[in-house]
Amino acid sequence: MKRATWLPVTIMAFAFAAVFMALADLHTLFRAAIVFAFLLFCPGMAFVGLLGLDDRLTELILAIALSLTLDTLTAMVMLYIGVWSPLGGLMALAGQSVVGSTLQVALASRARVGGTP
Amino acid sequence: MTTNSISRAQPSGATKTIPLGITASVVLTLCAIALWGVSLSQVNLSRMDDYGLMSVLPWTFYAAFILLTIGFALALHQPQLSEPILLLDLGVLILFIHGTPQLLYGTLRYAWAWKHIGVVEFIQRHGSIDPNVDAYHNWPGFFALGALFTDAAGLDSALGYAGWGPAFFNLVFVGALLMIFKTLTTDRRLVWLGVWFFALTNWIGQDYFSPQAFGYFLYLIVIGICLAWFRVTTPPGKLAIKRWVRLDRLASRLRDLFTRALNSAPPGPPSHPYQRVGMMMIVLPILGVVAASHQLTPFMMISALAALVVLQITTTRNLPLLMVVFTGTWMLYLAEAFLRGNLYWVVDSIGQLFQVSSPDLVDISIASRDQAVVAIVGRVFTAFVGLLALLGGIRRLRAGYWDLAAITLIVVPFAMLVANSYGGEMLFRSYFFALPFLAFFAGALLQPRPAAGASGWRTAATILLSGALFVGLLFAYYGKERMYFFTRPEVAAAQYLYDGAPKGSIFVSVTWDYPSLFHNYEYYRNAPICCGSKQILPRGQATLVADLLRLMKSHPVGYVIFSRGQRAHVEMIGLMPLDQLAMAEQTIRQSTEFRLVYQNSDAEIYAWVNPGGGVGK
Numbered sequence: 001m002k003r004a005t006w007l008p009v010t011i012m013a014f015a016f017a018a019v020f021m022a023l024a025d026l027h028t029l030f031r032a033a034i035v036f037a038f039l040l041f042c043p044g045m046a047f048v049g050l051l052g053l054d055d056r057l058t059e060l061i062l063a064i065a066l067s068l069t070l071d072t073l074t075a076m077v078m079l080y081i082g083v084w085s086p087l088g089g090l091m092a093l094a095g096q097s098v099v100g101s102t103l104q105v106a107l108a109s110r111a112r113v114g115g116t117p
Numbered sequence: 118m119t120t121n122s123i124s125r126a127q128p129s130g131a132t133k134t135i136p137l138g139i140t141a142s143v144v145l146t147l148c149a150i151a152l153w154g155v156s157l158s159q160v161n162l163s164r165m166d167d168y169g170l171m172s173v174l175p176w177t178f179y180a181a182f183i184l185l186t187i188g189f190a191l192a193l194h195q196p197q198l199s200e201p202i203l204l205l206d207l208g209v210l211i212l213f214i215h216g217t218p219q220l221l222y223g224t225l226r227y228a229w230a231w232k233h234i235g236v237v238e239f240i241q242r243h244g245s246i247d248p249n250v251d252a253y254h255n256w257p258g259f260f261a262l263g264a265l266f267t268d269a270a271g272l273d274s275a276l277g278y279a280g281w282g283p284a285f286f287n288l289v290f291v292g293a294l295l296m297i298f299k300t301l302t303t304d305r306r307l308v309w310l311g312v313w314f315f316a317l318t319n320w321i322g323q324d325y326f327s328p329q330a331f332g333y334f335l336y337l338i339v340i341g342i343c344l345a346w347f348r349v350t351t352p353p354g355k356l357a358i359k360r361w362v363r364l365d366r367l368a369s370r371l372r373d374l375f376t377r378a379l380n381s382a383p384p385g386p387p388s389h390p391y392q393r394v395g396m397m398m399i400v401l402p403i404l405g406v407v408a409a410s411h412q413l414t415p416f417m418m419i420s421a422l423a424a425l426v427v428l429q430i431t432t433t434r435n436l437p438l439l440m441v442v443f444t445g446t447w448m449l450y451l452a453e454a455f456l457r458g459n460l461y462w463v464v465d466s467i468g469q470l471f472q473v474s475s476p477d478l479v480d481i482s483i484a485s486r487d488q489a490v491v492a493i494v495g496r497v498f499t500a501f502v503g504l505l506a507l508l509g510g511i512r513r514l515r516a517g518y519w520d521l522a523a524i525t526l527i528v529v530p531f532a533m534l535v536a537n538s539y540g541g542e543m544l545f546r547s548y549f550f551a552l553p554f555l556a557f558f559a560g561a562l563l564q565p566r567p568a569a570g571a572s573g574w575r576t577a578a579t580i581l582l583s584g585a586l587f588v589g590l591l592f593a594y595y596g597k598e599r600m601y602f603f604t605r606p607e608v609a610a611a612q613y614l615y616d617g618a619p620k621g622s623i624f625v626s627v628t629w630d631y632p633s634l635f636h637n638y639e640y641y642r643n644a645p646i647c648c649g650s651k652q653i654l655p656r657g658q659a660t661l662v663a664d665l666l667r668l669m670k671s672h673p674v675g676y677v678i679f680s681r682g683q684r685a686h687v688e689m690i691g692l693m694p695l696d697q698l699a700m701a702e703q704t705i706r707q708s709t710e711f712r713l714v715y716q717n718s719d720a721e722i723y724a725w726v727n728p729g730g731g732v733g734k
């Protein structure tokens with residue numbers, strides 16, 4: 001599987017897994033690991049992946065920075081409008097991760113159709 | 118070039134062979150990890166003295182570092198770089214330095230970090246903030262993030278992961294620095310050496326679970342993006358400079374400087390306009406989050422971005438202004454409660470150049486003998502880093518590299534010393550913000566210009582200099598661990614207190630050095646009596662009980678906490694003679710007013726119940 005496909009698929013898988021575990025209210029180390037990995041990498045990677053950067057390390061560190069930024073903004077919006085809901089926040093972040101990943105897949109398939117490598 | 122590209126570069130049909138140096142480097146790294154693992158099981162923390170963690174680390178720990186350093190130096194000076202190996206070595210170094218304390222203690226270091234857990238827990242409990250509680254509630258970005266992580270992961274408290282903060286933050290700092298350093302030089306060896314030296318000189322202790330560490334990471338990211346994707350590509354004309362600088366000769370000199378700096382800087386990564394738009398879309402929310410998360414970092418950001426624009430290094434002219442707007446708006450509207458109560462001292466501390474106070478700054482004249490040695494070595498170490506950077510900068514200049522961006526990013530944080538004392542901590546924060554670029558120049562001392570091929574003397578010099586820096590780091594970073602770490606009995610005592618004390622209680626301690634304010638923190642008041650505004654000891658020994666009762670009279674219950682960490686703090690810093698502390702403990706023990714309610718091997722808690730009830734705060 002090409003990177004342009006497996007990366008968005010992985011992001012979506014983590015998004016669904018994180019939301020599912022939070023919905024099921026599992027109190028396990030596995031849930032903590034999945035949710036942490038999702039919050040740390042996925043919201044940012046869903047969009048940084050669209051930029052087509054060559055340097056993987058730079059892409060990863062930007063994804064972490066953007067993920068933490070989007071997580072913080074989501075948490076602060078909930079805090080200031082008085083609707084603190086970690087599950088809701090997680091779902092919002094999962095939603096935007098899915099949007100970003102879908103865009104990645106769409107752009108990759110358009111590039112394939114257009115003949116761009 | 119990576120090992121993959123090396124393989125591709127070989128003629129077709131040639132066997133893919135891994136260079137001997139790389140193999141040796143990997144073997145050494147694996148041996149280092151094994152030795153480090155062994156060393157963890159040999160540590161007896163109860164034997165720690167005033168030299169801190171290094172007093173109890175076995176020889177295997179040091180041997181592990183030496184092997185790792187040799188492995189790194191070998192990998193660094195191979196004819197062709199293997200960046201995955203260098204990255205592995207850096208990761209292992211960070212694990213050694215920052216993972217060791219966490220694995221040994223199993224509890225959160227630094228008394229003040231416990232309050233950060235308390236703020237996160239406040240948000241978890243209330244789902245809101247209260248700007249009137251303290252400054253943290255006025256810049257809650259990091260704490261909201263912590264609460265989201267903790268709640269979404271199904272954890273009860275951030276305590277479960279916060280201890281890994283230093284390891285995590287140093288890893289991401291390193292990632293951000295790799296991005297920045299690649300914009301300063303095309304020499305990958307210098308990039309890796311600079312980052313390696315950063316890991317070996319970051320002793321300030323601002324990398325724990327805190328808004329500062331979070332803000333610092335985002336600061337580095339913004340600087341990295343600006344330097345990589347928004348670099349000025351043509352020097353300004355003389356006429357453009359003369360619009361700002363009237364003097365003809367000065368304008369010529371400036372143009373000359375900008376041109377030299379531009380010509381010696383590496384080209385940025387190839388980028389399309391849509392990538393630059395994407396980068397700006399990353400930067401903008403980051404600026405907002407920084408403005409909402411920390412008091413100091415926004416000002417560092419504004420200064421650094423403005424300096425980079427003024428000195429014709431980056432094209433992002435509107436970013437400093439935008440950050441001013443974000444910061445100003447946040448302070449005037451969302452941090453208004455804090456400003457209303459604290460504006461007087463914030464203004465008062467402007468220009469207080471020599472007001473320096475921090476747990477990192479020990480008064481050598483009263484500290485214990487070993488702690489004085491630790492403090493002196495720490496200061497010499499910091500000066501040594503500065504000297505290395507200076508010499509490295511001179512070598513770079515002589516090699517024809519005018520590193521205007523790096524020099525600017527060293528000068529700007531120190532210029533902030535004039536702006537505000539930041540509660541006496543500004544000197545340390547300035548060093549922290551300048552450190553990446555000091556480390557870059559320290560690396561340039563050994564590697565001022567790209568040099569191809571293996572070099573015996575450079576390998577040896579890398580090992581020796583790394584060893585010297587590691588010794589300094591051991592003193593400066595690990596040297597106060599006896600008072601920075603907490604045993605499990607100390608944590609158990611604190612949990613007893615915060616789980617069971619009636620709301621409105623006051624917790625009196627000798628110093629602030631015990632796990633506090635991590636749970637229900639808005640309901641309790643803390644009062645260290647050996648320092649700060651409620652100082653009673655050591656002079657008030659004779660009237661101790663009466664003074665304590667006066668302090669506690671408006672609270673339903675007053676607790677007095679004695680603990681190992683506080684004793685270590687008093688002894689190491691020299692806050693008062695140890696016999697005075699023992700006398701105070703004896704006084705409380707014998708007093709009929711106080712009752713022993715909790716005791717274990719490292720802590721005792723005494724309680725006084727207010728006969729009048731007390732209203733609490």
